[in-house]
Amino acid sequence: MSAFGRRPGTAGRPAFGVAKPMQGGAVGGGQFPALDTAPIAEPLSSPLSPELEAMDRLNQRSSAEAMEPEKLQGFEASVHKIKEQVLPRLLERVDPEAAATLSKDELTEEFRPIILEVLAELRITLNRREQFALEKVLVDELLGFGPLEELLADPDISDIMVNGPYQTYVERKGQLVLAPIQFRDEQHLFQIAQRICNQVGRRVDQTTPLADARLKDGSRVNVIVPPLSLRGTAISIRKFSAKPITLDMLCQWGAMSQKMCTALKIAGASRFNIVISGGTGSGKTTMLNALSKMIDPGERVLTIEDAAELRLQQPHWLPLETRPANLEGNGAIHMGDLVKNALRMRPDRIIMGEVRGAECFDLLAAMNTGHDGSMCTLHSNSPRECLGRMENMVLMGDIKIPKEAISKQIADSVDLIIQIKRLRDGSRRVTNVTEVIGMEGDVIVTQELFKFEYLDEDKDGKIVGEYRSMGLRPYTLEKARQFGFDQPFLEACL
Secondary structure, three states: OOOOOOOOOOOOOOOOOOOOOOOOOOOOOOOOOOOOOOOOOOOOOOOOOHHHHHHHHHHHHHHOOOOOOOOOOHHHHHHHHHHHHHHHHHHHHOOHHHHHOOOHHHHHHHHHHHHHHHHHHOOOOOOHHHHHHHHHHHHHHHHOOOOHHHHHOOOOEEEEEEEOOOOEEEEEOOEEEEOOOOOOOHHHHHHHHHHHHHHOOOOOOOOOOEEEEEOOOOOEEEEEOOOOOOOOOEEEEEOOOOOOOOHHHHHHOOOOOHHHHHHHHHHHHOOOOEEEEEOOOOOHHHHHHHHHOOOOOOOOEEEEEOOOOOOOOOOOEEEEEOEOOOOOOOOOEOHHHHHHHHHHHOOOEEEEOOOOOOHHHHHHHHHOOOOOOOEEEEEOOOHHHHHHHHHHHHHHOOOOOOHHHHHHHHHHHOOEEEEEEEOOOOOEEEEEEEEEEEEEOOEEEEEEEEEEEEEEEOOOOOEEEEEEEOOOOOOOHHHHHOOOOHHHHHHHHO
């Protein structure tokens, strides 16, 4: 090929994009062979029935082969290969403590001449694009979280799941996909996990192989290391939107109907005691943050969590966080301890990030002693199951109370259960809004105000359904009347 991009010996050929006229009058012309006149098989007139289509999917899944993790290729691979050569020499010339005091932009400026010097020593020539990429990778390695940085910067990613150094998955728009990043080795990944935990005063090592932490932007992090994790260090990061999400936004995205949205707004403003129930990754925390927008700005709100991830949109908000035990096994502060202490801090509302155990009793006591409008989240698959789980959580403690008394306490304390589900197409929907009425014998009585009903699935695999108002008069209408919302609440529910 010459300097101008023309191959030698092609002078007689037509210019790119110019076709030669067809020769001859035969079928297909002289340039092309005649088409085979064999009859073409007609397409199937009737598509597969839904049952056959479902069975076909099953067969495909059962015969599918396991995929090996893809290796980095091309441009990314070359940059990372050069990084391995440059990084040790760069560290010899840089004071890590001084580097830690600089911002990323300042550090990049300081590094630029040093990187050029090291590249000259190694006799490596890079173009401008490669140089910028190398600078970014090196700064991320020294100040940030290495390969994770580009995933954390992507606004479309909601979850990051690192399964050892060579496999990382991300959730993008409800679907799990393999991420194009890899760590150097297990040691490299372990160092980044330690860096994340150290930022919030937590530690992770062989003696403490489990840790919950958070990033500066509020993202939740869970780390588990060998020997508990057999594939190497595993990191799970739940990212949250930089822009606060409101109930109206959830309604626009199809997570609930307009009537549901109005009813939940009134429930938040009228100080209903609300339990948000759902599975992992269903959007419980997002819903809790959105509901908090409806709290009166003049109210004092306390949040209690294991790893602080709630970001309330209130001026008078005090977040509290538990503390794990030290190496000697002492000094642990549990959620129950914080709830008891919070009652002495003159809160208007107490919000618990996630109820897992005996602290449920302390929360119910708070709801029942003048702290209306308290909220919490917990894991369960239905509103009925949610009530059963709350009973079991109270029984997990050392409190010697009959089960009937516990059920009575729950029925008196909780006003509303919001059930959220992550459907198989990746969408998150409010499937039930259920009201807790009271007791009938030893059974908690509930009534459903709203429900999401599954109808079908479209050709793109998206679930089609409708939100139904059950047309029942809510028992919590009196509570809404105290705030002047009784008529809008009734209209939304009917």
